[in-house]
Amino acid sequence: MSIGEVSELTGLSAHTLRFYEQEGLFVEAVRRNSAGRRLFTEQEVGWLRVCAKLRSSGMSLPDIRRYAELAREGQGTEAERFEILRRHEAKVTRQMADLQEALDVIKGKVALYAEHLAAGSADSLWRDGPTCPSTVPAGRQD
Amino acid sequence: MSIGEVSELTGLSAHTLRFYEQEGLFVEAVRRNSAGRRLFTEQEVGWLRVCAKLRSSGMSLPDIRRYAELAREGQGTEAERFEILRRHEAKVTRQMADLQEALDVIKGKVALYAEHLAAGSADSLWRDGPTCPSTVPAGRQD
DNA sequence: CTACGAGTTAGAGCCGACTCGAGGTCAAAC
DNA sequence: GTTTGACCTCGAGTCGGCTCTAACTCGTAG
Numbered sequence: 001m002s003i004g005e006v007s008e009l010t011g012l013s014a015h016t017l018r019f020y021e022q023e024g025l026f027v028e029a030v031r032r033n034s035a036g037r038r039l040f041t042e043q044e045v046g047w048l049r050v051c052a053k054l055r056s057s058g059m060s061l062p063d064i065r066r067y068a069e070l071a072r073e074g075q076g077t078e079a080e081r082f083e084i085l086r087r088h089e090a091k092v093t094r095q096m097a098d099l100q101e102a103l104d105v106i107k108g109k110v111a112l113y114a115e116h117l118a119a120g121s122a123d124s125l126w127r128d129g130p131t132c133p134s135t136v137p138a139g140r141q142d
Numbered sequence: 143m144s145i146g147e148v149s150e151l152t153g154l155s156a157h158t159l160r161f162y163e164q165e166g167l168f169v170e171a172v173r174r175n176s177a178g179r180r181l182f183t184e185q186e187v188g189w190l191r192v193c194a195k196l197r198s199s200g201m202s203l204p205d206i207r208r209y210a211e212l213a214r215e216g217q218g219t220e221a222e223r224f225e226i227l228r229r230h231e232a233k234v235t236r237q238m239a240d241l242q243e244a245l246d247v248i249k250g251k252v253a254l255y256a257e258h259l260a261a262g263s264a265d266s267l268w269r270d271g272p273t274c275p276s277t278v279p280a281g282r283q284d
Numbered sequence: 285c286t287a288c289g290a291g292t293t294a295g296a297g298c299c300g301a302c303t304c305g306a307g308g309t310c311a312a313a314c
Numbered sequence: 315g316t317t318t319g320a321c322c323t324c325g326a327g328t329c330g331g332c333t334c335t336a337a338c339t340c341g342t343a344g
Contacts, residue, residue: 004290014291015333023331027284035340037291047284050247057244061331071284078262078283082255089248092241099238102199105192106231113224120220141220142169142189142213146320156321157303165301177310179321203301 001040010048023061025051027071057092143182152190165203167193169213199234
């Protein structure tokens with residue numbers, strides 16, 4: 001497969017694929033054809049898809065590289081690879097919890113605004129005009 | 143409250159607080175004492191905590207600034223503030239889904255390794271020595 | 285034959301959000 | 315009266331991960 005095809009299949013730009021090769025993210029050296037163009041295997045596409053997930057969940061390139069290095073070395077490195085994965089799993093789980101916390105705050109504010117806006121539009125049914133300055137309650141609304 | 147106290151309370155560094163002021167993230171101009179030092183109110187601490195959540199969930203500084211500007215303008219801007227919040231809520235929800243997808247992939251691999259390692263250690267009970275080269279099965283394990 | 289499209293390299297540039305450093309002011313403690 | 319520590323401003327530096335550019339090489343189609 002050419003770099004363009006792999007780019008299509010993985011959603012990673014050709015630039016990024018070359019960059020990843022340079023960064024040592026591939027498990028095996030990328031093969032080339034007679035003209036020096038990269039040739040990718042299905043297996044590499046699979047690996048790149050995994051890489052994409054690791055990246056999108058915040059694993060750093062050095063960590064992915066380390067993992068790839070271990071996979072390259074093969075047998076005997078499983079324990080460390082496992083460790084890397086478990087650490088990342090924990091990290092992502094934390095991330096999700098943080099995000100959920102933020103989401104709760106945001107939802108709280110959204111609900112507040114929804115209420116406020118509903119009340120506002122109810123108001124404008126009673127009074128006349130949108131610029132009517134109503135009594136502003138104690139706390140500023142931000 | 144001094145910048146140091148607010149830093150404590152919000153978890154944002156003093157550098158970051160000054161930076162945020164400069165970036166126009168505060169709803170009102172930050173007050174100063176006679177010596178030119180910043181004085182913060184409880185309200186501002188509350189807002190900064192919200193900012194921290196917005197940031198940690200990936201809202202950009204320009205978006206937070208916009209929101210703060212609208213809050214500063216006060217009445218009549220609620221609808222747009224609401225919109226900003228709803229858009230961000232949707233974004234965070236998407237983020238969580240993506241993260242969950244990545245987490246599923248990672249968990250799948252973790253499970254695979256757990257299995258593999260359990261089998262490996264079972265092997266080493268039967269054979270003698272850790273470097274014994276067993277028959278490598280078809281697919282490379284990465 | 286030449287134009288096109290898809291690839292190649294090395295290296296520079298970009299972006300957001302901090303983060304840090306230098307050099308200075310001020311108030312209170314010793 | 316000087317030392318400490320917390321603060322100030324301004325501007326530069328950092329970081330990761332791309333992203334883009336320029337100049338070049340191929341192989342094929344018209």
